Amino acid sequence: MPAGTAAARTYNRRSDHAPLAMSFLQDPPQLPDPWRSDRVLRGWLDWRLAPARRAGLVPHLEALAAHALAAYREQQITPHREPVLTQWDAWGARVDRIALTAAWECGPAITTRHGLLWAGHQDNVDGGARADQFARVYLYHCASEFHTCPLAMTDGAIAALEACGERALLERVLPRYLSRDPATLWLSGQWMTETPGGSDVAHSETVARRDSSGQWRLYGRKWFSSAVVGEAALALARPEGAGDGGSALGLFHAETRDAAGNWSCLRIQRLKGKLGTRELPTAEIELDGVPAWPLGEPAHGVRKIAPMLNVTRLWSTLGALATARRALALAGDYATRRQAFGRELAAQPLHRETLADIACAFEAAFHLAFHAALLLGRVEAGVAAPDETAALRLLIPLAKLWVSKLSVSLVSECLEAFGGAGYIEDTGLPQLLRDVQVFPIWEGTTNVLALDLLRALGRHGLAPLRAALTPASAATDPVPTQTVRGAFDAAERWLDANAGDRDRLEAGARRLGFTLARTCAAALLAEHAVWSGRRGDARPAIALTRFLARGLDRLPGAHADGGALLTGLLSRDAG
Numbered sequence: 336m337p338a339g340t341a342a343a344r345t346y347n348r349r350s351d352h353a354p355l356a357m358s359f360l361q362d363p364p365q366l367p368d369p370w371r372s373d374r375v376l377r378g379w380l381d382w383r384l385a386p387a388r389r390a391g392l393v394p395h396l397e398a399l400a401a402h403a404l405a406a407y408r409e410q411q412i413t414p415h416r417e418p419v420l421t422q423w424d425a426w427g428a429r430v431d432r433i434a435l436t437a438a439w440e441c442g443p444a445i446t447t448r449h450g451l452l453w454a455g456h457q458d459n460v461d462g463g464a465r466a467d468q469f470a471r472v473y474l475y476h477c478a479s480e481f482h483t484c485p486l487a488m489t490d491g492a493i494a495a496l497e498a499c500g501e502r503a504l505l506e507r508v509l510p511r512y513l514s515r516d517p518a519t520l521w522l523s524g525q526w527m528t529e530t531p532g533g534s535d536v537a538h539s540e541t542v543a544r545r546d547s548s549g550q551w552r553l554y555g556r557k558w559f560s561s562a563v564v565g566e567a568a569l570a571l572a573r574p575e576g577a578g579d580g581g582s583a584l585g586l587f588h589a590e591t592r593d594a595a596g597n598w599s600c601l602r603i604q605r606l607k608g609k610l611g612t613r614e615l616p617t618a619e620i621e622l623d624g625v626p627a628w629p630l631g632e633p634a635h636g637v638r639k640i641a642p643m644l645n646v647t648r649l650w651s652t653l654g655a656l657a658t659a660r661r662a663l664a665l666a667g668d669y670a671t672r673r674q675a676f677g678r679e680l681a682a683q684p685l686h687r688e689t690l691a692d693i694a695c696a697f698e699a700a701f702h703l704a705f706h707a708a709l710l711l712g713r714v715e716a717g718v719a720a721p722d723e724t725a726a727l728r729l730l731i732p733l734a735k736l737w738v739s740k741l742s743v744s745l746v747s748e749c750l751e752a753f754g755g756a757g758y759i760e761d762t763g764l765p766q767l768l769r770d771v772q773v774f775p776i777w778e779g780t781t782n783v784l785a786l787d788l789l790r791a792l793g794r795h796g797l798a799p800l801r802a803a804l805t806p807a808s809a810a811t812d813p814v815p816t817q818t819v820r821g822a823f824d825a826a827e828r829w830l831d832a833n834a835g836d837r838d839r840l841e842a843g844a845r846r847l848g849f850t851l852a853r854t855c856a857a858a859l860l861a862e863h864a865v866w867s868g869r870r871g872d873a874r875p876a877i878a879l880t881r882f883l884a885r886g887l888d889r890l891p892g893a894h895a896d897g898g899a900l901l902t903g904l905l906s907r908d909a910g
Contacts, residue, residue: 465712487650585633611769
């Protein structure tokens with residue numbers, strides 16, 4: 336008898352019957368209530384929001400948390416879906432129809448019911464509207480399947496329209512963007528990226544020209560158009576006959592649908608296949624006369640993007656933070672369900688230390704992100720102090736570059752805390768890591784943001800950050816104040832030492848950004864620790880101590896220039 340035959344026959348006989356039951360079944364992680372279990376969010380809202388505003392906000396947060404729980408349970412039993420593009424119908428007509436996921440189909444109803452857009456633009460006398468809004472966004476994001484992407488771009492479009500003073504256009508479209516009725520809600524996209532340039536949009540080839548009636552129309556190809564299903568978009572285009580370069584580009588408000596709801600002179604060439612954010616329909620599109628309205632004069636469009644970026648970068652920051660929180664919540668729950676070496680993971684000293692390190696970094700990042708949101712609301716309400724207004728210009732790129740990058744690391748650590756299960760696709764855990772990876776790229780990569788920070792420092796220096804964020808807690812505990820001041824001092828010394836060498840400033844901008852972001856986060860966490868300590872909660876102080884122990888300074892050291900390491904890597908010649 337050939338070797339293995341008997342075993343094969345035994346196996347075949349078993350295959351005729353029910354499969355052998357597994358002797359052990361691991362209890363999978365369950366998502367805790369995202370509102371009730373989030374000590375950091377609840378504590379921050381108690382600290383920062385007026386009681387009346389918080390009372391009006393809590394019912395929305397409870398409902399959004401319930402939606403997140405239901406969505407998580409549904410995702411565990413429902414096959415993964417992605418949008419599907421149908422370019423032609425059965426009879427040969429070009430339709431470019433996109434079938435969306437269920438989460439996207441219910442997105443407008445969730446958005447209008449719970450104020451994911453309108454809450455940031457109403458009742459802002461106290462300056463708390465943006466913090467109120469972003470608390471809702473934070474709880475909705477992971478359940479939304481990136482429906483938050485068009486919401487971010489819509490919010491950014493509102494900011495750009497308002498900054499340009501386009502009153503007639505605003506009167507027509509703002510009721511749509513801030514609608515409380517899903518049937519009348521409009522969403523905006525962004526059409527910036529083309530094949531000649533990503534972050535460097537100066538090479539854009541899309542052309543804007545007037546038709547015989549005087550209506551501006553756009554012609555060209557946009558290479559990366561997220562959430563293409565919206566009713567409008569902000570687009571960069573070069574007016575016909577204008578010169579080269581970025582200053583000749585205009586910023587236009589394009590409207591994508593005709594009165595019947597069909598595409599208006601727009602064709603979808605294909606949907607993008609991506610590492611993550613797969614439920615989000617991202618497309619290459621061809622513009623063949625899409626109607627558009629310039630924001631101000633049809634020039635200097637790149638400059639007009641800035642107010643939009645302040646808003647969309649905050650949305651990206653909060654999305655990254657929400658994803659890190661989701662991963663941490665699942666890892667914490669799993670630690671109480673999984674046993675190894677005779678004890679729950681939650682009882683293993685090293686595992687506890689690992690989760691505590693993740694938790695303290697998350698808490699620091701939370702404070703930086705939400706403080707930036709709070710300051711945006713205060714500036715928009717006209718109640719911010721001058722130092723706060725100047726600090727916001729620095730805090731937004733700082734929060735985006737650090738929180739987005741940190742969240743990738745935190746989610747990766749959380750997946751490792753699951754062992755092999757963290758690598759198995761149908762647990763749903765790998766999707767968190769794929770999805771969070773987009774945030775360091777969206778709305779400016781880490782390097783782009785670091786260079787933006789340098790430009791802002793050239794105008795303001797560190798004085799606004801020092802004035803607005805040095806903790807006034809020396810009487811309670813001088814160590815955090817001294818540590819924060821020391822980190823600011825080190826950053827100023829580094830800036831002064833390299834002030835005459837632009838290349839060195841740019842080469843170190845990324846590390847400077849990480850240092851300043853960590854320093855600001857520590858200052859904010861120190862203030863909250865004092866407030867919480869007076870109420871008998873020592874946990875923020877513990878998080879602060881752990882965070883400070885990791886050090887704030889990430890500035891470049893006196894190391895040799897790394898250019899030699901890149902010989903061969905940056906050359907087409909072998910070496």
